[in-house]
Amino acid sequence: MxxxxxxxxxxxxxxxxxxxxxxxxxxxxxxxxxxxxxxxxxxxxxxxxxxxxxxxxxxxxxxxxxxxxxxxxxxxxxxxxxxxxxxxxxxxxxxxxxxxxxxxxxxxxxxxxxPLNVYSLKLESIDQIKEGDKIAIPNDVTNGGRALKVLESAGLIEVDPQAGYNPSVGDITRNPLQLEIIEVEASNLPSLLPDVSAAVINGNHAHDHGLKPAEDAIYSQSIDSIxxxxxxxxxxxxxxxxxxxxxxxxxxxxxxxxxxxxxxxxxxxxxxxxxxxxx
The missing domain is CATH 3.40.190.10 (Periplasmic binding protein-like II)
Structure with missing residues (x-):
């Protein structure tokens, strides 16, 4: 195709x-x-x-x-x-x-x-993320906020519900693993994968770098209903x-x-x- x-x-x-x-x-x-x-x-x-x-x-x-x-x-x-x-x-x-x-x-x-997915070159599962790991997310307000909601749905963090669908790093209310959240321009996230434990990557940039959700994502956002x-x-x-x-x-x-x-x-x-x- x-x-x-x-x-x-x-x-x-x-x-x-x-x-x-x-x-x-x-x-x-x-x-x-x-x-x-x-x-x-x-x-x-x-x-x-x-x-x-x-x-x-x-x-x-x-x-x-x-x-x-x-x-x-x-x-x-x-x-x-x-x-x-x-x-x-x-x-x-x-x-x-x-x-x-x-x-x-x-x-x-x-x-x-x-769907916004979490990718890693070092880990095979989201459960392998450990204390102090670096997680990269997009640095724009909406995609960054969406990425934080993905990390929340994966059980890694909690964010203030009052922040709605655009929370910022400052809205994280619970971070039990003390993860270091690194904000990066979205197009640069795939190239940063060797330097972080995982990254939340937008679909178009994942596609451009040959990343496939079924094969490469360690956590996939559910969109069972749209x-x-x-x-x-x-x-x-x-x-x-x-x-x-x-x-x-x-x-x-x-x-x-x-x-x-x-x-x-x-x-x-x-x-x-x-x-x-x-x-």
């Missing part, structure tokens, strides 16, 4: 450009007369965009994927009009960015949920003024199709799970 996806990416010419484009990207028309929609991503995950492009062919819409190096960039690029949409974050991350940076962005559709109000469901985001843009809503509809779910399930081996709901 991955080899097939790579070939189809070339066939459909889904351009993956370096971040840093300028100018307003809306309503751009290609030489072939298609409407180009620039979508910002983080990481290398792109296989699901092959069937999405297939689903958009009859609508004359061409997707151009714009790759960003880390989570701090795509929302500002969207707000500045450098891209049309982005598809890299969950609700909690978007709402935190909107509040912290004053961005006028909104979710316009659901995509996937990415509620429609789950703050960790990933989304497609747009500028608020474009929330009802017909072209962009067609992109959402093209994403929320069975052939896209099939590629997600077959390609990512549990790293990502389709998470859209019928209205």
């Amino acid at each position: 991955k080899r097939k996806g790579s070939l189809l990416l070339l066939t459909f010419l889904l351009a993956i450009a370096a971040a840093g484009c300028t100018g307003n990207a809306s309503e751009v028309t290609s030489e072939e007369g298609k409407t180009i929609v620039k979508v910002g991503l983080v990481g290398e995950m792109a296989e699901m965009w092959v069937p999405i492009q297939e689903n958009l062919e009859d609508d004359g819409i061409q997707i151009e994927l714009i790759k960003f190096a880390d989570y701090t960039l795509p929302n500002q690029a969207l707000a500045d009009g450098e891209i049309d949409l982005n598809a890299f974050q969950h609700y909690a991350f978007l709402y935190n960015e909107v509040e912290a940076k004053g961005l006028d962005l909104v979710p316009i559709g659901n995509t996937i949920i990415a 509620e429609s109000d789950n703050p960790y469901i990933n989304i497609i985001a747009a500028r608020a003024e474009d929330a009802e843009n017909e072209v962009y809503l067609k992109v959402v509809d093209a994403y929320n199709q069975p052939n896209v779910a099939d590629v997600i399930n077959e390609t990512y081996d549990g790293l990502y799970v389709p998470a859209w709901f019928e209205n």
